[in-house]
Amino acid sequence: MSNPEAKTSKPVDWLEPWREMRNGYMDAWAKAMTGAVNTDAYSQFSGLMLDTYLTTSEPFREAQQKIMLSTLEQMQMPTRSDFVSLAERLANLELLLDDMSAKLSEMARIVSSSVPTPEAEAEASEASKTSKSELPVDPTSLKPGLKFTRKSSARTPKKGSK
Amino acid sequence: MSCQPEMLHTLTKVLTTRAPIAQTPKEVVWTLNKAKLYRYIPVLPKKERHPMPLLLVFALMNRPSILDLRPGHSFVEFMVKRGYDVYLLDWGSPGIEDKNLKFDDYTLDYMPRAIRKMKEVSGSTKFSMLGWCIGAILTTIYSALCPDDGLRNLILLTAPLDFSNKKITFGRWTEERFFDVEKVLNAFGNMPAEMIEYGAKALNPVQNYVGNYLRLWDNLDKPRIVESWHAMNTWLTDNVPLAGGAFRQLVVDLYREDRLMKGTLMIRGERVQLSRIRANLLTLIAEGDHITPPCQSETINSKVGSSDKTMVRIPGGHIGIMAGSGASKTAWPQIDGWLADRSGR
Structure with a gap:
């Protein structure tokens, strides 16, 4: 007959006391180090290290940039500054396009909200046979020269599309 | 724990591969430069x-995937299941061409446009916003x-909003007498991700460089x-640079001069007045935070105009x-x- 206690009891972990001791030591070390890094001495040390690195690497960095620039220019290739200015211009264009896109969406929303329901349209066509293709759009919301027909105004932008 | 081959295999795998993170289904609804606005696919019917949609804004120098870490343990997944229409603004990784981007650009060019798109997609003119760390x-x-x-x-x-306490570790490191911000930005353009990662880890070096790996070893x-x-290590080791202009503002205007709390921070010529904030405000403070100590968040509630x-x-x-x-049992x-x-259902 098996002993149920023997089945459920955990095996003895001989490393557990050592692990506890190690964790205690780690906590004390962590506390000491957290305090040590929040001092003027550490700030001065880390600042000095960074400054030394930047100062010593500067001539190499400048030389590398000059060589690369002259090489690219001799090869008639665009340089980094060319790409940077191009990227900046693209970002500005994106801003303009985003604003235009938002304005178009707003116009489409205004136009679609002013499209009459089929019932109202039927009544209107009975009452006046003269207006056939123009929509009752708020003229202040559109630029002069733009002409919205029923077909184009019925399209609304798909939600979630860019 | 005995050292068995399968455990060594696990150790190698965990240290050399990336875990699948940010798995909650989403779609891109807007982009501008490197920034993207994601909408998470709702799982509940509309009624x-x-x-009111919820916009999540995370820090500039980390990936926002921490908000959607892994299936079954994701804040985004939790909120989507609770019926929120969740949007996430991902700032992306700035290149050298973005070195002049400042808080001015992020708050007045990017955020208003992303919010405009979110309003359009959600059909709601009102919204909620959650900011975390520099996102806050x-x-x-x-x-x-x-x-x-x-x-x-x-x-x-x-x-991190109140920088009046000069004993904050980051504040001490970036004092003018120790840290030459212009020299760093002249050399790199943007603040390199590796330096940011080192700075964050050096705040608690023993835990980050030793304790973290011991924890893994003990639990293989x-x-x-x-x-x-x-999953956490995958996120931690995937940092992005911080745009030079924003880094300069963070160090000079905030850490050194505490301009936000003093009411002297200028964004594109306009003074930032915290008293103009009227939205309902929830401030969450982490009591054991080494990066943003509680004293940096405690005073905001007394400065805003919210009732x-x-x-x-x-x-x-x-x-x-x-x-x-x-x-999942506390903050969420x-x-x-x-x-x-407060979301008007």
Whole structure:
């Protein structure tokens, strides 16, 4: 007959006391180090290290940039500054396009909200046979020269599309 | 724990591969330069959802995937299941061409446009916004500059806003006498991701460089802990640079001169007045935060003009309160409970 206690009891972990001791030591070390890094001495040390690195690497960095620039220019290739200015211009264009896109969406929303329901349209066509293709759009919301027909105004932008 | 071949295999795998993170289904609804606005696919029918969308804004120098770490342990997944229409603003990784981007650009060019798109997609003119870490600085500035833009609820997580305490470690490191911000930016353009990662880890070096790996070693035979460690390590080792202009503002205007709290921070010529914030405000503070100590977030509630404001303290660290194993029982329900009452369903 098996002993149920023997089945459920955990095996003895001989490393557990050592692990506890190690964790205690780690906590004390962590506390000491957290305090040590929040001092003027550490700030001065880390600042000095960074400054030394930047100062010593500067001539190499400048030389590398000059060589690369002259090489690219001799090869008639665009340089980094060319790409940077191009990227900046693209970002500005994106801003303009985003604003235009938002304005178009707003116009489409205004136009679609002013499209009459089929019932109202039927009544209107009975009452006046003269207006056939123009929509009752708020003229202040559109630029002069733009002409919205029923077909184009019925399209609304798909939600979630860019 | 005995050292067995399968455990060594697990160790190698965890240290050399990337865990699948940010798995909640989403779609891109807007992009501008490197920034993207994601909308998470709702799982509840429309009548059961909160009508007011929620925009998540994370820090500039980390990936926002920490908000959607892994299936079954994701803040985004939790909020989507609770009926929120969740949007996430991902700033992307700035290139050298973005070195002049400042808080001004993020708060007045990017955020208003992303919010405009979110309003269009969601069909709601009112919205809620959650900012975490530097994301909380951006959301605070935005809320003060655009108080009439429809922001109803503002949630600030571990927000570094008050820099008056000069004993904050980051503040000490970046003092003018120790740190030459112009020299760093002249050399690199942007603040390199590696330097930011070192700075964050050096705040608590023993835990980050030793304790973290010991924890993995001790638990190599526990798949759930290994999976969690792997996901967190994947996120931790994937940082992005911080745009030079924004880094300069963070160091000079905030850490050195505490301009936000003093009311002297100028964004594109306009003074940022915290008293103009009228949205309902929830401030979450992590009691064990080394990166943003509680003193940096405690004073904001007394500065804003909101009539409905709450401050909650949660045990845990800067990241642990939202991504730690206890987050689903502490921070997440706190946010959901507060927001649900104010989201107009």
